[in-house]
Amino acid sequence: MYTKKVMEHFMNPHNVGEIDNADGIGEVGNVKCGDIMKMYLKIENDIITDVKFKTFGCASAIASSSMATDLIKGKTIKEALAITNKDVIDSLDGLPPVKIHCSVLAEQAFKSALKDYEEKNNLHIPELIGFVPDEDHH
Amino acid sequence: MNNHIYFDNAATTFIDEAVANEMKPFLKDYFGNPSSIYKYSSAPVKAISLAREKVSRGIGANPSEIYFTSGGSESNNWAIIGSTLRNSNKGNHIITSKIEHHAVLHAFDYLEKRHGFNVTYIDVNSEGIVDLGQLKKSLTPETIFVSIMMANNEIGTIQPIKEISQIVKDFNKSIIVHTDAVQAFGNIPVDVIDLEVDLLTITAHKIYGPKGTGALFIKKGTVIDNLIHGGGQEKGKRAGTENVIGIVGFGKASELAVKSIKQKSKFLIELREHLFSRVISEIPDIVINGSRENRLPGNVNFSVKKIEGEALILSLDHFGISCSSGSACTSGSLDPSHVLIALGLDHGTAHGSLRISLGKDNTKEEVDYFVDRLKEITEKLRLISPL
Numbered sequence: 306m307y308t309k310k311v312m313e314h315f316m317n318p319h320n321v322g323e324i325d326n327a328d329g330i331g332e333v334g335n336v337k338c339g340d341i342m343k344m345y346l347k348i349e350n351d352i353i354t355d356v357k358f359k360t361f362g363c364a365s366a367i368a369s370s371s372m373a374t375d376l377i378k379g380k381t382i383k384e385a386l387a388i389t390n391k392d393v394i395d396s397l398d399g400l401p402p403v404k405i406h407c408s409v410l411a412e413q414a415f416k417s418a419l420k421d422y423e424e425k426n427n428l429h430i431p432e433l434i435g436f437v438p439d440e441d442h443h
Numbered sequence: 444m445n446n447h448i449y450f451d452n453a454a455t456t457f458i459d460e461a462v463a464n465e466m467k468p469f470l471k472d473y474f475g476n477p478s479s480i481y482k483y484s485s486a487p488v489k490a491i492s493l494a495r496e497k498v499s500r501g502i503g504a505n506p507s508e509i510y511f512t513s514g515g516s517e518s519n520n521w522a523i524i525g526s527t528l529r530n531s532n533k534g535n536h537i538i539t540s541k542i543e544h545h546a547v548l549h550a551f552d553y554l555e556k557r558h559g560f561n562v563t564y565i566d567v568n569s570e571g572i573v574d575l576g577q578l579k580k581s582l583t584p585e586t587i588f589v590s591i592m593m594a595n596n597e598i599g600t601i602q603p604i605k606e607i608s609q610i611v612k613d614f615n616k617s618i619i620v621h622t623d624a625v626q627a628f629g630n631i632p633v634d635v636i637d638l639e640v641d642l643l644t645i646t647a648h649k650i651y652g653p654k655g656t657g658a659l660f661i662k663k664g665t666v667i668d669n670l671i672h673g674g675g676q677e678k679g680k681r682a683g684t685e686n687v688i689g690i691v692g693f694g695k696a697s698e699l700a701v702k703s704i705k706q707k708s709k710f711l712i713e714l715r716e717h718l719f720s721r722v723i724s725e726i727p728d729i730v731i732n733g734s735r736e737n738r739l740p741g742n743v744n745f746s747v748k749k750i751e752g753e754a755l756i757l758s759l760d761h762f763g764i765s766c767s768s769g770s771a772c773t774s775g776s777l778d779p780s781h782v783l784i785a786l787g788l789d790h791g792t793a794h795g796s797l798r799i800s801l802g803k804d805n806t807k808e809e810v811d812y813f814v815d816r817l818k819e820i821t822e823k824l825r826l827i828s829p830l
Contacts, residue, residue: 307757312757315754315757316758316761318827321826321827332829336789336790336791336794336830337790338790339751339770339779339790339794340751341829341830342829343829359827359828359829360827360828360829361749361750361751361791361827361828361829361830362751362754363751363752363753363754363770364753364754364757366751367754367827
């Protein structure tokens, strides 16, 4: 049911962990639905220099988190905000239709972390205008 | 030890070699239609009759009370819909429990939504046993049918069917009592006289027989509507050319299951308790789902806190271990198992459930290998978990 890429990222996820004194933290999902993702960002001069995640969820939730962190690491905030769940899906060589929400959650996790960074630093990031993580991502 | 460890015997079992051998002649040589009257069909006719005898003996019934079907789902649908529609002139209330198999729950749902019957879904306690007090209070003069499963497919808990039948019959002996004994049959003694039920469902593929064959026991004198209309097979109660190959296999599987039940049960209880003991003592934050004692010999179900079930299943699959979970991600729906929710589990714990259903060919070595791998997997996935 899963692609080889999904299984690789599930069995050996990249960027697992937490960052002390992270510049931005985002947490999305809830236990009821069975997925929670938490992402930590280190940002220097508008560049995401480090990113870590922790996820409670199924294989595709863990793989989507891992892939999303790979995609945004080393990117500028602007570049990262141009990345969507579609990019996560494509980079994983596809997800089953019932698991698309996992990629949506991964996108929302890093966007929430960037929103947190924006708010903490009183910044104005135009790409984040109107961004609200879904309550129910399914 | 096998490269593949099969721990999903409640889902289905392999076909026993003796069963397969019994079925083989009917794959090629004896293909005649049992309804035909020429000599060529006498072998299938005899074989069905013998199988009917063997199956009936397995549950203490008379052969004339056994009706072959396509399996557990059909038998359950037939029992529920056939009884209810037959007796709709006597009342409009039917009763079941919250932890039934979907083949029961969805049939009740159909009668409720499409035919306007009132349905009571009885609760279970935290051990997974049906609340008999609530059952007693739910009975009304309008009640015409009660269906409670004998043993649960997810948590293996065994229901007091005899007591349930007595409560119902004491209230009104014309209420039809059905039990889904698909999981119980072959694992614990099933005797229709002792249980005092009118209808009972069994199937072949949980007892080392073939898929696609089951039976409904209909007690002599109990009348229900047909579900499958057509030819005169099964004394005009269940149309369709008999699945001769399957029925022959079912007969042999029943014979073997009943013969070995005591030793199999003892062996599986030992294996189960070894597994439970090791998991509880060696892995932190484990919750056993359902009563530890009052459950099927081979059923193990527990939740691994802070981890989601599908991640567990796939990680175990990586090591060649097949088992199942009640998490939403493995059920194809958004909610975790209705059985675990009925036990009162919170969603997080329900999502982390793992069911291991042991079978007669499993070994202690396999159980030890499983626990060792589960320890590693749990440690790894908990490091990833934010909970």
